[in-house]
Amino acid sequence: MNKKLLITFFLQIPFLMLLAQDLHFSQFYVLPNTLNPAYTAKCNADYRFSGIHRRQWLELNTPYITSAINAEINFKTGQKKYNLIGFGITASSDQVGRNSENGHIYNNTHLTISAAYHTYIDEFLRHRISVGLQTGYTRKSLNTNGLYFSNQIENYALNTNLSNGENTNQPYINNLNVNIGVGYQFKINQKTTLESGFGVLNMIPNKESISNITSKLPPRFIFNSSAIIQLNQKLSLKPHFLYMNQAKTIDVVFGSLIGYHILNPKNPILFFGIFHRLNESIIPTVAMQYGNVYVGISYDYNIIGPKSLVNAQNIKKSNLGSIEFSIIYQGFLKRILPAKLSVPCGIL
Numbered sequence: 148m149n150k151k152l153l154i155t156f157f158l159q160i161p162f163l164m165l166l167a168q169d170l171h172f173s174q175f176y177v178l179p180n181t182l183n184p185a186y187t188a189k190c191n192a193d194y195r196f197s198g199i200h201r202r203q204w205l206e207l208n209t210p211y212i213t214s215a216i217n218a219e220i221n222f223k224t225g226q227k228k229y230n231l232i233g234f235g236i237t238a239s240s241d242q243v244g245r246n247s248e249n250g251h252i253y254n255n256t257h258l259t260i261s262a263a264y265h266t267y268i269d270e271f272l273r274h275r276i277s278v279g280l281q282t283g284y285t286r287k288s289l290n291t292n293g294l295y296f297s298n299q300i301e302n303y304a305l306n307t308n309l310s311n312g313e314n315t316n317q318p319y320i321n322n323l324n325v326n327i328g329v330g331y332q333f334k335i336n337q338k339t340t341l342e343s344g345f346g347v348l349n350m351i352p353n354k355e356s357i358s359n360i361t362s363k364l365p366p367r368f369i370f371n372s373s374a375i376i377q378l379n380q381k382l383s384l385k386p387h388f389l390y391m392n393q394a395k396t397i398d399v400v401f402g403s404l405i406g407y408h409i410l411n412p413k414n415p416i417l418f419f420g421i422f423h424r425l426n427e428s429i430i431p432t433v434a435m436q437y438g439n440v441y442v443g444i445s446y447d448y449n450i451i452g453p454k455s456l457v458n459a460q461n462i463k464k465s466n467l468g469s470i471e472f473s474i475i476y477q478g479f480l481k482r483i484l485p486a487k488l489s490v491p492c493g494i495l
Contacts (some may be wrong), residue, residue, distance in 0.1 A: 154224070157175060159482070160394030161428075163282065163485075166226065168300065170213065170215060170239055170257075171201075171213065171398075172199050172201060172213070172444055173201075173400070173430045173432070173445045173447055173469070173471050174199060174213075174445055174471055174473045175387075175389055175400065175424060176186075176373065176387055177197055177199055177441075178197055178199060178215055178217055178237070178477060179218075179251075179471040180217065180219070180237065180261055180263075180279070180281070181215065181237060181239070181259075181373060182328075182344075182346055182369050182389070182391075183277055183328035183329075183330060183344045183345070183346030183369060183371065184261040184262075184281035184326050184328045184346065185275065185279035185328035185329050185330040185344055185346065186263065186264060186279065186328070186330060186344065187219060187233040187234065187235040187262060187263035187279050187281075187329070188219040188220055188231065188233025188234060188235055188259040188263060189221075189231070189233060189263065189265055190219075190221070190477055191327065192439075192477035192478055192479055193220065193221060193478065193479045193480040194218070194219060194220040194221075194477060194478060194479075194480065195218075195220075195475065195476070195477040196216075196217065196219075196234075196475070196476045196477070197216070197325075197475040197476075198215065198216040198217065198472070198473065198474050199213075199214065199215050199471060199472065199475065200212075200213075200214045200469075200471070200472045200473075201213040201214070201246075201469055201470070201471040201472075201474045202334075202444030202469060202470050203209050203447075203469040204468075204469070205466035208334045208461040209433050210243075210469075211241070211242075211243045212240075212241070212242045212243070213240070213241050213242075214240050215237060215238065215239035215240075216239075217235060217236070217237045217238075218235065218236055218237075219233060219234065219235035219236075219262075220233070220234055221233040221234075221265075223371075224338070225266070228376055229266075229267050229272060230264070230265060230266040230267065231264070231265040231266075232262070232263070232264055233262065233263045233264075233265065234261070234267075235256070235260070235261045235262075235263075236258075236260050236261075237257070237259045237261070238256075238257070238258050239251070239256070239257045240254065240255070240256050240257075241254070241255035241256075242254055242255075243264075245403075245467060247308050247404040251290065251291055252289065253287075253288070253289055253290075253382050254286075254287070254290070255285070255286075255287045255288075256285070256286045256287075257283055257284070257285050257325070257389040258284050258371045259281050259282065259285060259348070260281070260282055260283070261279060261280065261281035261282075261326075262279065262280055262281075262429055263277055263279035263280075264276065264277065264278055264279075265277045270387050271336075272334070273284050273333065273334045273493065274331075274332070274333055275330070275331070275332040275333075275334075275336075276329070276330070276331055276332075277328075277329065277330035277331075277344070277465065278328070278329050278330075279327065279328045279330075279346075280325070281325070281326040281327070282323070282324070282325050282326075283323070283324050283325075283326070284321070284322070284323055284324075285320075285321070285322040285324060286319060286321050287319070287320040287322075287324075287355070288319045288320075288321070292375065292422065297350065298310065298334070298415045310319075310324055317475065320355045322351070322353040322355070322364070323351065323353075324348075324349055324350065324351050324353065325350045325351055326346065326347065326348040326349070326350065327346065327347050328346030328347070328348065329342070329345055329346075330342065330344035330345075331343055331344070336439050337377075338376065338377040338378075339374065339375070339376050339377070340375045340436055340485075341370065341373075341374050342370075342372065342373050342374070343370070343372040343373075344369075344370070344371050344372075345368075345369070345370050346367075347366055347367070347368055348366065348367040348369065349366045349393075350366055350379075352364065352365075352366075359460060365393055365394040365471070366393070367392070367393040367472070368391070368392045368393070369390070369391050369392075369404065370388070370389075370390045371387070371388065371389045372387075372388045373385065373386065373387045374386050380408065380410070381407060381408045381410070381413075381414075382405065382407060382408070383405070383406040383408065383422075384403060384404075384405055384406075385403060385404040385405075385406065385418075386401075386402070386403035386404075387399070387400070387401065387402060387403065387404075387422070388400075388401045390432075398421070398424070398425075399425035400422055400424050400425070400426070400430075401418060401422065401423060402422030402423055402432075402473065403421070403422075403433065404418045404419070404420035404434070405418065405419050405420065406418050406436075407419075410448065413437060413438050413439075415435065415436060415437045416435065416436040417434075417435055418432070418434040418435065418436070418443070419432070419433055419434065420433075420434075422445075426451055427447075427449065427450065427471075428447040428448055428449045428450060428468070429446070429448045429450060429459055430445050430446065430447050430448070430450075431446060432444070432445040433444065433445075439476055439477055439478050440474070440475070440476050441473075441475040441476075442472075442473065442474050442475075443472070443473040443474075444470070444471065444472050444473070445470070445471045445473075446468055446469070446470050446471070447468050447469040447470075448468050449468050450473065462494075
């Protein structure tokens with residue numbers, strides 16, 4: 148890693164602590180309740196386990212690593228058992244950078260618990276409303292052990308006996324937070340279903356302070372829309388649209404998966420898709436569903452990278468991509484398996 152890139156990276160470390168991204172996945176439909184708690188346990192099964200692992204900015208020696216795992220379960224309720232109450236728990240971690248002691252410089256850990264209610268509002272079971280609530284705990288930490296700063300340069304040489312001059316008396320930030328969301332599903336006919344949702348994350352205005360920098364964590368507003376369209380016996384179309392706004396940052400992702408259904412008793416489905424993160428990257432995606440298991444892989448090919456990194460010597464924007472792996476397993480406790488299983492649940 149060249150000197151220019153090192154300087155750029157370390158100057159940004161305090162801001163990583165305070166303005167670090169929330170969960171930022173290209174296969175966002177795999178963990179829908181991280182966008183909107185109203186999607187908690189909304190699936191054609193009794194329980195669901197899912198996970199994603201993402202490595203971002205692969206050209207760097209220590210890429211930004213984000214991982215998340217999720218477990219959900221639902222229970223039928225109501226006189227005719229058409230409605231669902233769902234519960235879920237999600238754990239995630241962001242890590243970036245390594246110091247000379249081989250520890251991560253920045254860590255951001257989340258743990259959330261969510262609940263949702265899903266109910267049909269018409270007798271023909273075509274219109275479905277979902278509401279959800281999520282509460283969570285976040286811990287951010289900055290580890291400066293093994294790092295050297297400009298204040299430790301004396302006569303053009305490193306002097307480790309000098310203070311680094313950084314005020315990190317509070318290397319940890321702990322927050323509690325609340326997220327809410329609503330969702331609407333409309334089944335047009337047996338072949339087409341539409342869905343939209345709106346969520347608000349970070350509703351508690353937590354103030355964060357470290358290294359003499361204080362910031363107020365702004366709320367995050369999320370709108371998503373998707374559809375499931377069965378074109379024929381072998382082909383299905385699953386378009387997605389995602390809009391996220393946090394302070395002055397806007398993230399828009401849109402695209403579609405095409406499913407090819409292989410007709411045999413296990414009904415495996417091959418998915419091929421292309422997505423676009425507006426003004427940033429193209430995201431080719433491939434996945435497969437086999438029985439109760441869904442696995443996927445995607446790659447963000449950057450067409451426009453972060454200016455501070457793209458302008459660094461020997462760093463190409465095309466090499467600042469991200470690779471992402473996902474998996475879902477869902478199953479049933481006591482009720483009979485349906486003839487057709489939609490994975491991964493309604494939002495896909």
